Amino acid sequence: MIPAIFDYVRPSSLSDAVAALREADEEGKVIAGGQSLLPLLRLRLAYPEVLVDVSGLPELRGVRDDGDSLLIGAMTTHYEVIRDPLIQAHAPLLAAATATVADPAVRHRGTIGGSLAHADPAGDLPAVALAMDGVFVTSAREIPARDFFTDYLTSALEPDEILLGVRLPKAYTGWGFHYEKFHRTAQAWAVVGVACLVRRTNGEVAEARVGLTNMGPTPVRAYAVETAVADGPASRQAFQAAAQDAPDGTSPPSDLHGSAEYRRHLAQVLTARALAAAAGA
Amino acid sequence: MPRVSVEVDGVRYDDDVEPRLLLAHHLRDRLGKVGTPIGCDTSNCGACTVLMDGLSVKSCSVLAVQADGHEITTIEGLGDGRTLHPMQRAFHEEHALQCGYCTPGMIMASLDLRRENADPSDEEIRAGLEGNLCRCTGYQNIVRAVRRAADDMRRSDQAEEAHR
Ligand SMILES: Cc1cc2nc3c(=O)[nH]c(=O)nc-3n(C[C@H](O)[C@H](O)[C@H](O)COP(=O)(O)OP(=O)(O)OC[C@H]3O[C@@H](n4cnc5c(N)ncnc54)[C@H](O)[C@@H]3O)c2cc1C
Ligand code: FES
Ligand code: FES
Numbered sequence: 001m002i003p004a005i006f007d008y009v010r011p012s013s014l015s016d017a018v019a020a021l022r023e024a025d026e027e028g029k030v031i032a033g034g035q036s037l038l039p040l041l042r043l044r045l046a047y048p049e050v051l052v053d054v055s056g057l058p059e060l061r062g063v064r065d066d067g068d069s070l071l072i073g074a075m076t077t078h079y080e081v082i083r084d085p086l087i088q089a090h091a092p093l094l095a096a097a098t099a100t101v102a103d104p105a106v107r108h109r110g111t112i113g114g115s116l117a118h119a120d121p122a123g124d125l126p127a128v129a130l131a132m133d134g135v136f137v138t139s140a141r142e143i144p145a146r147d148f149f150t151d152y153l154t155s156a157l158e159p160d161e162i163l164l165g166v167r168l169p170k171a172y173t174g175w176g177f178h179y180e181k182f183h184r185t186a187q188a189w190a191v192v193g194v195a196c197l198v199r200r201t202n203g204e205v206a207e208a209r210v211g212l213t214n215m216g217p218t219p220v221r222a223y224a225v226e227t228a229v230a231d232g233p234a235s236r237q238a239f240q241a242a243a244q245d246a247p248d249g250t251s252p253p254s255d256l257h258g259s260a261e262y263r264r265h266l267a268q269v270l271t272a273r274a275l276a277a278a279a280g281a
Numbered sequence: 282m283p284r285v286s287v288e289v290d291g292v293r294y295d296d297d298v299e300p301r302l303l304l305a306h307h308l309r310d311r312l313g314k315v316g317t318p319i320g321c322d323t324s325n326c327g328a329c330t331v332l333m334d335g336l337s338v339k340s341c342s343v344l345a346v347q348a349d350g351h352e353i354t355t356i357e358g359l360g361d362g363r364t365l366h367p368m369q370r371a372f373h374e375e376h377a378l379q380c381g382y383c384t385p386g387m388i389m390a391s392l393d394l395r396r397e398n399a400d401p402s403d404e405e406i407r408a409g410l411e412g413n414l415c416r417c418t419g420y421q422n423i424v425r426a427v428r429r430a431a432d433d434m435r436r437s438d439q440a441e442e443a444h445r
Contacts, residue, residue, distance in 0.1 A: 001322055002301065002303070002306070003301040003303075004301070005299070005301055006300055006301060007300060008283060008300030008344070008346050010346075031344075031347075034342060034343065034344065034347065035324065035342060038303075038324065038341075038342045038343075038344070039322075039323055039324045039342065041301075042303075042322050042323075042324075042341070043322060043323070051300065053346075053347065055347070079336070102412065103327070103411045103412025103413075104337055104390065104393060104394070104409060104411075104412060105327065105330055105337040105338050105339050105390065105393070105412050106324065106339065106342075106412060108333075108336040108337060108338055109338055109339075109342065109343065186407070186408075186411035187325070187411040187412050
């Protein structure tokens with residue numbers, strides 16, 4: 001279908017972009033790669049009056065080494081994330097999860113900022129940002145990942161707030177990592193996904209981080225699993241036992257891809273696999 | 282209305298467009314480039330795939346205004362009307378199409394895949410084409426065609442190299 005009528009601006013400064021959103025008075029929408037927004041407009045599920053294209057804003061570009069963290073610009077495309085040497089060195093979990101997103105053509109256009117701001121609980125990147133304790137840098141403030149995703153397709157961003165990028169700590173450099181995504185067909189969203197980081201010392205697991213995709217209206221951290229594996233053996237039995245706690249405190253959806261019950265079971269199986277892969281067990 | 286300047290298959294076009302005009306509609310309805318079909322409303326099928334600055338994109342999921350200042354290559358920009366591009370020839374010779382609706386998108390996505398990987402395995406071809414749906418062929422012949430085209434293109438690259 002053809003989208004409903006809207007105005008379009010492509011400001012070249014951040015202050016102009018924020019002003020355009022403010023002027024639109026909640027009827028404006030940022031457009032980055034358009035890979036989530038344009039399908040919504042075509043299906044007429046969204047009716048913004050103004051699209052503010054942020055592709056011309058230098059503040060949203062590039063991946064920067066900031067000492068103890070990486071600052072990944074919101075306009076960095078999935079394609080760029082997968083190939084970026086800094087991300088490969090310090091956040092390979094992000095690159096691995098991004099490689100499972102959609103298909104090559106969508107990855108050429110879609111951006112990390114758009115994926116995170118869209119806050120789709122089935123999106124693969126929110127669970128990574130949460131597992132890595134990322135910090136969202138916006139035109140107005142900094143928001144820790146645990147406060148960013150507030151509800152289904154809803155983030156803490158205000159209507160006139162622009163996401164500049166996400167800051168990922170380098171603390172996880174060298175940790176084992178794995179993103180385990182379960183989907184039935186090529187180019188499909190996760191039924192459930194598990195983002196996992198493991199730090200090993202002499203054969204044991206010292207600590208772990210586990211983020212879950214599509215196990216509720218927002219991405220969730222499996223803290224119970226993290227506690228259960230810490231300072232324990234890096235064995236498949238130990239991981240299987242710990243993964244039983246993965247669905248604790250989650251509220252997965254029931255839809256045509258699977259029931260909530262099925263997703264709880266998947267979360268256990270996939271978490272055990274992700275831990276084993278990340279720990280090299 | 283915003284003015285949009287795009288270079289399509291080597292020719293520059295300047296047009297005033299509505300912001301809501303999709304690149305796919307711009308190509309088909311305004312520029313007459315009907316070689317690029319539209320197969321869905323959900324950005325899933327990949328029939329509309331073109332190259333934008335050399336990278337594959339779904340032209341139904343790009344606004345014409347977003348393509349301003351960029352270079353587009355469609356299926357119509359590959360052959361010269363008499364000889365086929367090696368990828369087109371391989372699709373023809375390996376029977377990689379039945380109704381042909383998905384074919385322009387398949388070929389453009391296959392060229393994108395070959396750009397990064399001159400000697401793709403069957404598995405890599407399948408992964409590279411995961412954003413393109415075909416409802417007729419069962420994919421076997423498409424994979425075979427892409428492998429054959431990649432082999433042909435590698436050989437002619439090598440021949441050219443040796444010639445120099
Ligand atoms: C066929 C298909 C399959 C897909 N499969 C997957 C998948 O398996 N996994 C997955 O994770 N994703 C998937 N996606 C979604 C894809 O990852 C999108 O690229 C991504 O969700 C949106 O990024 P974008 O830059 O295109 O954002 P846009 O579509 O431009 O914007 C998305 C939303 O974010 C807002 N926004 C964007 N940038 C900013 C910013 N800088 N500041 C504030 N707000 C902003 C917009 O206003 C809009 O509400 C798929 C998409 C398609 C079309
Ligand atoms: S028409 Fe563009 S993806 Fe289907
Ligand atoms: S040949 Fe008919 S859809 Fe592919």
